Amino acid sequence: MGRNPIYTRVYNQLKYQILSGELPIGSHLPPERKLATRLGVSRNTVVRAYAELESEGFIAGRMGSGRRVEALPPAPLLTRVNWNSQSSYNHLASSPSHMAELLSITDAYPDTINFAHGDGGKHTLSSSCFPDYVKAAAEKVQSYFFTAVHGLPLLREQLVEWMGMEQISSPEQVCVTSGSQEGLYLITSILAKPGDCIVTEMPTYFGSLQLFASLGIQIIPVPLDQDGMRMDVLEGILARSHPRFIYTVPTFHNPTGRTLSFVRRKQLLALSERYGIPIVEDDAYRHLHLDAEPPSPLNSMDQSGHVIYLNTFSKILFPGLRTGWIAGNQQFIQLITRLKELSISTNTLGQIALASFLKNGELAPHLATARNLYREQAQLMESQLAPLRSLGIQYEKAAGGLYFWIALPEELNPRELMHTCMKSGVSFTCGDMFLVREAEQPYIRLCYTHEGAERIEQGMSILTHVLRKQKEAFS
Numbered sequence: 001m002g003r004n005p006i007y008t009r010v011y012n013q014l015k016y017q018i019l020s021g022e023l024p025i026g027s028h029l030p031p032e033r034k035l036a037t038r039l040g041v042s043r044n045t046v047v048r049a050y051a052e053l054e055s056e057g058f059i060a061g062r063m064g065s066g067r068r069v070e071a072l073p074p075a076p077l078l079t080r081v082n083w084n085s086q087s088s089y090n091h092l093a094s095s096p097s098h099m100a101e102l103l104s105i106t107d108a109y110p111d112t113i114n115f116a117h118g119d120g121g122k123h124t125l126s127s128s129c130f131p132d133y134v135k136a137a138a139e140k141v142q143s144y145f146f147t148a149v150h151g152l153p154l155l156r157e158q159l160v161e162w163m164g165m166e167q168i169s170s171p172e173q174v175c176v177t178s179g180s181q182e183g184l185y186l187i188t189s190i191l192a193k194p195g196d197c198i199v200t201e202m203p204t205y206f207g208s209l210q211l212f213a214s215l216g217i218q219i220i221p222v223p224l225d226q227d228g229m230r231m232d233v234l235e236g237i238l239a240r241s242h243p244r245f246i247y248t249v250p251t252f253h254n255p256t257g258r259t260l261s262f263v264r265r266k267q268l269l270a271l272s273e274r275y276g277i278p279i280v281e282d283d284a285y286r287h288l289h290l291d292a293e294p295p296s297p298l299n300s301m302d303q304s305g306h307v308i309y310l311n312t313f314s315k316i317l318f319p320g321l322r323t324g325w326i327a328g329n330q331q332f333i334q335l336i337t338r339l340k341e342l343s344i345s346t347n348t349l350g351q352i353a354l355a356s357f358l359k360n361g362e363l364a365p366h367l368a369t370a371r372n373l374y375r376e377q378a379q380l381m382e383s384q385l386a387p388l389r390s391l392g393i394q395y396e397k398a399a400g401g402l403y404f405w406i407a408l409p410e411e412l413n414p415r416e417l418m419h420t421c422m423k424s425g426v427s428f429t430c431g432d433m434f435l436v437r438e439a440e441q442p443y444i445r446l447c448y449t450h451e452g453a454e455r456i457e458q459g460m461s462i463l464t465h466v467l468r469k470q471k472e473a474f475s
């Protein structure tokens with residue numbers, strides 16, 4: 001039995017019969033007592049249901065002839081749809097649109113020197129044999145048809161092998177998604193509802209902030225220091241509130257490039273166990289170390305099954321593939337798969353190409369080449385950033401990931417710098433995108449991997465020129 005009073009069931013039943021035409025306009029409704037007997041309810045129940053339908057204009061009683069279904073109410077000839085009030089996402093219109101803004105750069109300014117997008121750019125593509133795998137996949141007839149909701153079985157098998165974690169031992173613990181952004185959307189939709197809160201590093205990946213804001217989810221920020229997310233602050237939060245989950249990018253964090261130390265990883269897992277809070281580990285940058293390998297993923301250290309692991313091919317291959325994956329305990333993956341089913345599945349062509357690329361052992365050499373390229377690009381960009389220290393800019397040497405997170409001298413305005421550079425043909429991202437409160441902040445983020453050497457030099461000299469001019473204006 002539902003929680004609704006019985007009269008609402010009678011009311012709903014009659015209303016649907018009227019709307020569907022089963023009870024046409026003008027048809028007679030049975031007298032109260034007769035209907036009550038037929039439905040096995042009290043007369044009062046029918047009286048209330050009829051009263052409700054009458055107040056809404058569905059039926060009307062006439063002296064001597066009982067109740068009948070009413071004619072359709074008069075409607076104006078034209079009623080415009082109000083699209084804003086059609087959306088059930090109340091927070092969508094008011095949340096920032098950073099992702100669309102960033103993605104529009106390539107179409108609106110195809111020649112701009114792009115330090116804004118976080119990916120390996122054209123040179124990584126041209127040094128990879130992956131396009132051959134796409135061509136080969138396009139010749140396979142099964143590439144053009146659906147595959148399983150949670151992904152091509154062969155790709156899920158390969159992912160289990162590639163991750164090499166004791167905790168993820170079966171392809172049934174993996175769900176392939178349209179990029180890790182979709183993965184985060186699915187995870188968040190399962191774990192949290194509007195008004196709930198989650199915890200995350202601050203600053204953090206702007207796509208996650210935009211997603212949480214659009215879904216009406218409150219964000220409790222935790223600052224980072226050199227060793228990553230501050231566990232003392234996190235503990236204080238968990239002791240006082242019950243967030244739905246902790247979202248973290250613990251390895252070569254976007255945008256700061258910092259990595260959660262091994263000791264803190266253990267503390268984070270212990271806190272998650274103690275307070276019963278799931279961790280969503282976004283590991284997009286793990287394989288992009290320029291020097292030493294980072295500590296193991298949280299997921300591989302997890303003894304409680306609390307960690308949900310999220311990763312993507314966007315940073316290690318190409319973002320246009322739109323292929324990522326979620327891995328975790330099978331029960332949770334089953335829930336994710338039910339939700340993913342609503343958008344059917346991820347594109348088969350890319351999954352077939354990826355599965356054979358991984359099966360043939362091509363990913364490891366591809367990454368080795370990419371890392372060598374990225375190391376050179378990071379060094380080149382840094383050689384042009386170093387002289388700017390004398391102007392008051394601050395940054396940390398890149399250890400991995402794709403970015404320099406740069407603090408400008410306090411008199412310079414990051415947005416102003418960004419707009420002037422954009423006019424001169426250089427784009428980058430402004431630090432406020434990575435913060436919940438878009439208060440005054442001194443940061444910009446430069447990606448060192450999207451452009452090849454020549455364009456990095458050109459772009460950096462334009463940026464240097466604009467920065468010096470803006471700085472001079474204050475001296």
Ligand SMILES: Cc1ncc(COP(=O)(O)O)c(C=O)c1O
Nearest residue numbers: 179180181205254284312314324
């Ligand atoms: C930490 C992090 N997670 C997820 C993404 C989005 O990845 P995808 O292209 O797989 O949706 C990004 C992209 O910048 C990112 O930095």
